[in-house]
Amino acid sequence: MATRIVHELKYDAPLADVAAMLADPAFRNEVCVDQRATKHSVSIEGVQGDPMKVQIAYSQPTDRVPGFAKKFVGSETDIVQSETWPSPEHGDIHVTIPGKPGELVGTAVLTEKDGVTTETVTLDITVRIPLIAGKIEALIGKIFGSAMRAENRTGVAWLAR
Template sequence: MPTQFDYRHTWSFPADEVYPTMVEADFLRARLEQIGGPGAALLEHSVDADGARYRLRQGVDPQNLPSLVRTVLPGDVVIEREESWRRDGPGSYTGDTRVTIPGTPGSATGVMRLRDAGEGSELHIRIEVTVKVPLIGGKIEEMVTGQVTGLLESESTFTQDWLARRR
């Protein structure tokens, strides 16, 4: 049974300033360079007036994974992540994400919302993690959600710092 969780982060910048930064190719490359892990790369990228779509590859050093996860994912772990965003209106964006780990029984999907909130904006992501391994899949899903939350927090901090440096 998949494990679902929510992630929220607020920024001191409005959504109409955060969104174009989050989907900018140079920003994505810099973020991947700093926190994307071994072999990280921006594989595809397109932005137009209707929205944005990009595909990322991220690497995870197996030593950074809990031992139970390493038993199912031996060797280097490569994560492929696709995100698409669309503008709903002023200060409001919606997106979808899909994460795969090629050659493994794990995947994740999510819905993302970026909205103005008070003096800044809030990102809300609802993610569903699925690991199809009999008996221990649920336990691995719980561990993966912790890893994903940590990654999202690192990305959010990177975004805040990036925006602050450009003001």
């Protein structure tokens, strides 16, 4: 069984501008910094519609992780986020936590209405640890929700420049 999270990120900008932002390595680097990544690397190949492939590898401190989860995540967690964008409006997302029994799989969909673009991120979180999988999935959902809010704040500031 998986836990599903859905986040809507709103940008006061046309879809083309938001898609260009998501394709910019400088933006992706800034998001990593704003998400408190202790180290990170960003790789973007191709262009949207080509398809564009994004890979972000980063490490997050776990100082805010509850005690019950510390023994599973350690003092820092490595995360690898891979995205494939066959079009500017749709991206497939796969997030792994190397060495840990879990993953996030889903999509990012961009829609525009009246010059405002909404990025809807839907992720299914799966953790394969008997008995406490649901608690860990909920925790990961909370952490990724916080990460999405940080990305949204970074994007709003980016587009306002």
